[in-house]
Amino acid sequence: MVERPRIVVVGAGFGGLQAAQSLAGAKADVLLIDRNSYHTFIPLIYQVATGQLAPDQVLYPVRTILRRSPNLQFLRATVRRVDLAAQFVETETAVIPYDYLVLATGCKPQFMGVPGADTYALTLNSVEDAVALRNHLLLCLEQAAHEADPGRRQALLSVAIVGGGPTGVELAGALVELVRGRMRRDYPTLDLRELRLCLVQGGDRLLADLPRSLGVYTAKRLRQLGVEVRLQTRVHEVTPTGLKIDDGGLTAGTVIWTAGLEATTPQLPQAIATASKHKWAVLPTLQVQEYPNVYAIGDVAYVEQNGRPLAGVAPEALQQGVAVARNLRLQLRGQQPKPFRYFNKGRLAIIGCYSGVGKIGAIPLTGWLAWLMWLGVHLVYLPGYRNRLLVLLNWLYSYLFGDRPIRLIHASTSQLNRTRGSVQRVP
């Protein structure tokens, strides 16, 4: 038996999973490694956080995606360390040699040195984060329902979102939908319109990656919906009771940090060229400069196009996954890899409450058409027919009835790192 080369792909997010799938049938054994047994459809996790979708509907087993291709294997493990010179990856329990490596380990929140942010703010970077955020929001409502002191009740009903990118905007809109919907009937002792939503953005507009007019529209729309949008406002500290910002303090029982991301990279004995946010500086072919048998894609790779870095969205990672697979096939045949070029089909962002924004080709879009297109595109890209059907049913249900059905507080994840005011029941 001839030894086939082994390609190890680390990370089953958009980039890594696509790379593995595009290597189906290649003359190599492909081992995809992820610490979870499932792929997470990150664009929809904010709907898990707000009780619209169940966690299992945005997750899909990696093995099921790979099962038709005999040369694709999966290993559930956490990669601790990678040695690019000796060519192996190290997990908790095994050392796995490789001939080619694709690093697609994604990103994690970046707190940019703001004190208290990593302790007192919640983030939204995984389905566990989403469930923890849902728990936290519902616990605040439970506590507010039995809180007699108006000041403490107002604090429990205040949410501050730091960061005016797509995640911050989506969350703000989804929280408006939540409190306007049917759920408020569950809390007859609360006036959920008391809920105070504040979106804090350092720059001078929202959705900075989209044309200025769309950011302006988004801020206007969110303000119409009752969200307090604060632009050009820097956060100096996150405290157990809220935020310290440029013009004073902001009391909030919930602080959600969506203001920045940095690459998640494994330990490395070698020094390699990096760019901002710990990203690996890669060649136009997506190869690591020092090691031509190593590729980095998605949020771990720093790639420029037309003099500007890529934005870090899913379509970029997907196209990079395809490109890496093509380049690996070229290398396996002894040929030269080709440069990657991102083809931008357009950008969409959802605000919520039947509004979205986007740009398809040169045409900017706002309002319900962009909203509907966002939902449609994400339904098509969601893996698995079963998940697609369930998500569609949930959307129909929740938009028809204004309900957020998954109102469950899981005890196992309700240990918050935020210090909470104690509940005082009036006897």
Next chain:
Amino acid sequence: MVERPRIVVVGAGFGGLQAAQSLAGAKADVLLIDRNSYHTFIPLIYQVATGQLAPDQVLYPVRTILRRSPNLQFLRATVRRVDLAAQFVETETAVIPYDYLVLATGCKPQFMGVPGADTYALTLNSVEDAVALRNHLLLCLEQAAHEADPGRRQALLSVAIVGGGPTGVELAGALVELVRGRMRRDYPTLDLRELRLCLVQGGDRLLADLPRSLGVYTAKRLRQLGVEVRLQTRVHEVTPTGLKIDDGGLTAGTVIWTAGLEATTPQLPQAIATASKHKWAVLPTLQVQEYPNVYAIGDVAYVEQNGRPLAGVAPEALQQGVAVARNLRLQLRGQQPKPFRYFNKGRLAIIGCYSGVGKIGAIPLTGWLAWLMWLGVHLVYLPGYRNRLLVLLNWLYSYLFGDRPIRLIHASTSQLNRTRGSVQRVP
């Protein structure tokens, strides 16, 4: 304003929730307390454990059930202590006085002094247990897929179920469905028919609460399905690698304990009459003997009928909930409570693989009709139209395609208390 009497109901299981619902419109303020924000539909959690249903489909927010009735309130809290003389319940954060109390705090696993059982066995008593069991089973498959040693692989693929009651039988059947279904395609390197299932029962038959012929049928059917059924076998110890039983040892990577339950009761400064399994000995009216303003129902109450204790099934708790509400209304009007009588409409148990057993009136049932009736009855009793629709769709999907779609290993709950063999990948 005239002070209305306060009824506190502790526990939102079948009994407590029904008691609260039946008190809608009564001339009293009813406060239902549970540590979870949701009611758990316990009969279906075994399907969560085997990946057929998602956790949210068997849970329902208590507040949503109560929201139509202004005199019913909900508090999410854990009751630590009850003082029957001073008439208050104590939670983590509050002391709540009551005029009448309904204790419906359910049950927990009873290990009957078997060493190692509480450390090394998994249980199935809550939705958290179900998710932990699913995690464990899937992790064993993941590890077995990369395990080269045949002995260790066989151990990872061995499941021992202790207890031949409904839960043990359901789990055995559901695990057969799991390994025979489509999921095995996810593990091309494994022969899932290697999976060894053993059901260990101390008594001389399965389903001891049903007529002997049905227990005999169940054992025969499970054996046809490949389950090793061991009757009259006592478990002496649960170890990290399996069981010690009467005739030696049994190696199993997964041990599931379904052999006994005991009442979960709060701390009490008073001494009251108790029966076996820490249950409270109540009067025929379901009142606690020493305190006529206190009721106990469901798994915390010891109730005899026709000289035999009740079996501890959901319909008993539901009927007791109705009876307690009626008795409380009588007491509120200054009248005497009436004795409770359980009306047995019949019993059904599901085996799986299109088989069930049951007894409706005097007629014993076996086979697919009992299976279908079990599914139908549980669909009707499941709270919430949305959950009913989703469960029905999931059943249609999983029985038509033989698939178990929820194959997700959640990292947050994958910390097992069983010591696991380490994975050795063959390079």
